[in-house]
Amino acid sequence: MSNSSAAARDNTIAVAARAWLVIIVVFAMVAGARPATLNAQTSPSLSGAWVREPVPGRDVTAAYVVVENPGATELRIVSASADVAGTVEMHEMVRSGDMMKMSPVKSITVPAKGKVELKPGGLHLMLFSLKKPLKDGDSVEVALTTDAGATVKTKAAVKKAPMGQ
Numbered sequence: 001m002s003n004s005s006a007a008a009r010d011n012t013i014a015v016a017a018r019a020w021l022v023i024i025v026v027f028a029m030v031a032g033a034r035p036a037t038l039n040a041q042t043s044p045s046l047s048g049a050w051v052r053e054p055v056p057g058r059d060v061t062a063a064y065v066v067v068e069n070p071g072a073t074e075l076r077i078v079s080a081s082a083d084v085a086g087t088v089e090m091h092e093m094v095r096s097g098d099m100m101k102m103s104p105v106k107s108i109t110v111p112a113k114g115k116v117e118l119k120p121g122g123l124h125l126m127l128f129s130l131k132k133p134l135k136d137g138d139s140v141e142v143a144l145t146t147d148a149g150a151t152v153k154t155k156a157a158v159k160k161a162p163m164g165q
């Protein structure tokens with residue numbers, strides 16, 4: 001009898017210990033989540049992403065996205081990638097005589113509480129070595145990485161659009 005009540009007490013202790021462990025784990029998760037939330041505030045948010053349908057037979061195209069910085073300090077986009085592209089470069093358009101031509105940039109600065117629009121005729125992403133043909137209506141994933149090491153991703157819709165638009 002005393003043995004079984006001792007076993008019951010051990011069992012109660014084991015259950016209590018498990019409950020504490022759960023509480024500790026939950027606290028650790030909540031505590032751990034807090035810095036992540038702060039980081040999220042200093043990460044850019046992406047919207048309106050789209051990819052120009054490539055010229056048939058070509059494995060290069062451009063992508064556009066609005067990058068907003070909700071943080072109180074400026075941030076810099078230092079690299080970009082896309083699931084369908086071998087490499088992605090960040091480009092700007094520069095005037096050369098009376099022609100506009102593309103030129104790679106090392107980074108894109110997004111001001112504090114501000115935004116930068118990557119759009120036709122301006123800053124854009126250049127997707128090289130496309131792994132498959134892209135058609136209007138397809139969806140690709142585009143990711144941007146900041147100098148602080150934060151990477152944000154967004155879905156970008158493939159759209160047919162005439163050059164220069």
Ligand SMILES: [Cu+2]
Nearest residue numbers: 091102125126
């Ligand atoms: Cu370009």
